[in-house]
Amino acid sequence: MHLYDSPMPAPNPRRVRTYLAEKGLSLPTTIIDLAKGEHRTAEYRAINPLGRSPALRLDDGRVVVESVAICRYIEHFHPDPPMFGVDPFNTAEIEALIRRIELRLQRAITMVWLHTHEWNAPHVKPQFKAFGESQKGEALIVMREFDELLAGREWLDGQRYTMADVVLLSYIDWAAFVGVAYPADFRNLRAWHARASARPSAAA
């Protein structure tokens, strides 16, 4: 297997690095420098026609895209420690958490990023700045929901550190990068964020 990865602050490739670190795994890697536009080259599009990072090329040449799908693929071969659930209910719970993070928090933050940030001006035409700004409030609504969910819980599923925590960490940090830091009174989220950030995998 060969990983196509991009450095911080890119949130989606980071998930795969965090996941691999939790498993104690490392893969041969090619760095795709997003700032240099390496994801838009014909060479990389031959790997991932979507022009997005990360991607995982299998030994037979097939390619898995989407950060969570890449981790799910690796999970089949390296099930310990379990990152996607330990029984049918827990697996469904983690899937639901990941979908909530991706479909609500990630979507809102992505709209902020695409429509308000100068970096995207050459690519997103037109940028709807007012729309982008409006999505900051939506992101905070979802963050508050997670703050409430985390009351009395160490990790999102209430049992152990899972892929849902990896995905949330990537987007809480990315949100701060694009200017949507959660308020100080989100105490449960803040404590969870400190715990997740203190894991060695967070620095991967």
Ligand SMILES: N[C@@H](CCC(=O)N[C@@H](CS)C(=O)NCC(=O)O)C(=O)O
């Ligand atoms: N849902 C995809 C998102 C992949 C994605 O958009 N990656 C970003 C880096 S964090 C990217 O390649 N951006 C380049 C671009 O949009 O032009 C995943 O989870 O892998």
